Amino acid sequence: MPKNKVVSLDEAMGKLRDGLTVLIPGFVNCGVPETLIKGIIEKGYTDLSVISNNTSIKGRGIGMLVHENRIKHITCSHIGNNTETVEKVVAGEINVTFVPQGTLCERVRAGGAGIGGILTPTGLGTPIAEGKPVIEVDGKKYLLEKPLHGDVALIHAWKADKMGNLVYRRTARNFNQIFATAADLVIVEAEQIVEVGELDPDVIHTPGCLVDMIVQI
Amino acid sequence: MEKRELIAYRTARFFEDGDLVNLGIGMPTMCMNYLPEGVDIWIESENGVIGLTGAPKEGEEGDPNVVDASGGMSMMRTGGCCFDSFTSFGLIRGGHVAATVLGAYEVDQEGNLANWTVPGKTVAGMGGAMDLVSGAKKVLIMMEHCDKHGNPKILKRCTLPLTAVNEVDYIITELCVLERTAEGLVLKELAPGVTVEEVVSKTAADLIIPQKIGCMV
Numbered sequence: 001m002p003k004n005k006v007v008s009l010d011e012a013m014g015k016l017r018d019g020l021t022v023l024i025p026g027f028v029n030c031g032v033p034e035t036l037i038k039g040i041i042e043k044g045y046t047d048l049s050v051i052s053n054n055t056s057i058k059g060r061g062i063g064m065l066v067h068e069n070r071i072k073h074i075t076c077s078h079i080g081n082n083t084e085t086v087e088k089v090v091a092g093e094i095n096v097t098f099v100p101q102g103t104l105c106e107r108v109r110a111g112g113a114g115i116g117g118i119l120t121p122t123g124l125g126t127p128i129a130e131g132k133p134v135i136e137v138d139g140k141k142y143l144l145e146k147p148l149h150g151d152v153a154l155i156h157a158w159k160a161d162k163m164g165n166l167v168y169r170r171t172a173r174n175f176n177q178i179f180a181t182a183a184d185l186v187i188v189e190a191e192q193i194v195e196v197g198e199l200d201p202d203v204i205h206t207p208g209c210l211v212d213m214i215v216q217i
Numbered sequence: 218m219e220k221r222e223l224i225a226y227r228t229a230r231f232f233e234d235g236d237l238v239n240l241g242i243g244m245p246t247m248c249m250n251y252l253p254e255g256v257d258i259w260i261e262s263e264n265g266v267i268g269l270t271g272a273p274k275e276g277e278e279g280d281p282n283v284v285d286a287s288g289g290m291s292m293m294r295t296g297g298c299c300f301d302s303f304t305s306f307g308l309i310r311g312g313h314v315a316a317t318v319l320g321a322y323e324v325d326q327e328g329n330l331a332n333w334t335v336p337g338k339t340v341a342g343m344g345g346a347m348d349l350v351s352g353a354k355k356v357l358i359m360m361e362h363c364d365k366h367g368n369p370k371i372l373k374r375c376t377l378p379l380t381a382v383n384e385v386d387y388i389i390t391e392l393c394v395l396e397r398t399a400e401g402l403v404l405k406e407l408a409p410g411v412t413v414e415e416v417v418s419k420t421a422a423d424l425i426i427p428q429k430i431g432c433m434v
Binding site: 027028029030031053054057076077078079080081086089090096098100101102103105106109120121122123124125126127128158168169170171172173174175176177178205 | 264280287299301305343344347379
């Protein structure tokens with residue numbers, strides 16, 4: 001494992017291309033990797049498939065990708081906080097697949113943990129269940145939901161050491177911790193970058209082995 | 218009491234001291250203003266936090282990394298904690314949350330709930346609602362008894378796409394409290410001045426009317 005993964009925003013963004021499936025964490029606009037999103041916009045990448053919980057708010061975070069028409073498909077649980085996303089979905093400019101928020105967590109966790117799917121009671125008997133196998137375990141019914149995986153995950157950390165061990169702050173942790181496990185390439189933006197050894201091993205949320213590149217915000 | 222106040226006042230009386238409770242955005246958050254004396258509850262917010270206390274008041278400094286389920290800044294109380302979305306939905310789905318309080322477009326006599334989409338009208342997504350309703354020990358629906366056109370929202374069978382099947386435990390409106398039992402919806406309590414006939418005339422579901430009916434206040 002490299003001892004220093006810190007790179008420039010330009011170098012990190014140079015690894016991406018059009019059409020990728022991108023995991024982008026955040027809850028509304030908290031914990032969203034906005035510096036990396038701006039990097040995508042500057043590089044001009046488009047036709048992205050985004051997996052996220054929601055699309056931030058109009059003009060911020062993932063909302064910037066919406067505004068610039070860079071997203072062809074989004075898998076998420078909610079878009080109601082961003083009126084522009086709603087307008088573009090209604091107009092057919094963005095395709096959306098809604099996934100219940102807890103199921104989204106578990107599907108991405110499965111994608112990062114080598115699990116072939118998860119069984120959840122969430123969504124039984126609702127439109128979400130259409131076409132999905134229902135599996136009975138000890139008399140209880142569950143939906144089989146498949147793993148989700150990305151080409152790249154963009155992560156927002158509070159503190160990163162140079163090897164990529166990460167600590168998130170308060171509710172900005174949200175989907176960051178899970179999304180960092182489930183992509184081929186994991187790029188982190190960090191508010192603070194510290195020397196290896198400065199973070200207490202017991203408080204690290206994401207092990208550095210998952211991280212490929214770190215960009216200073 | 219104004220009708221939304223009455224609904225919040227009564228709903229707050231379902232909580233026991235020390236309960237971990239998830240309150241939906243909007244009217245459910247009003248419950249915090251009507252907790253009975255001696256009842257102190259902990260708020261679980263699905264974005265990954267226990268112990269939110271509401272928006273910063275004048276003179277209080279908020280942290281943009283501490284937000285509630287609507288994305289707005291919130292304060293936290295001593296003893297609260299933060300975690301990732303995966304843990305959050307594990308708490309919710311795993312039955313560790315005593316009660317979830319949500320609004321509804323429609324509820325039916327089998328305890329089915331529709332509160333996430335009106336085809337052709339709304340495309341917000343379900344967010345965490347499907348997981349919350351499937352997982353919380355007690356599902357409390359607080360809503361106005363009829364829609365804004367005066368049509369019943371409590372039906373024999375929901376017509377809108379479902380959020381969950383057979384999960385609703387209580388419906389609290391400005392007219393009454395209904396309990397969903399294996400036999401059907403039982404009229405447990407009436408608001409002051411409201412008659413059984415009024416409730417029946419404004420409800421499209423079959424109701425079980427016991428000999429003794431309590432009062433909501």
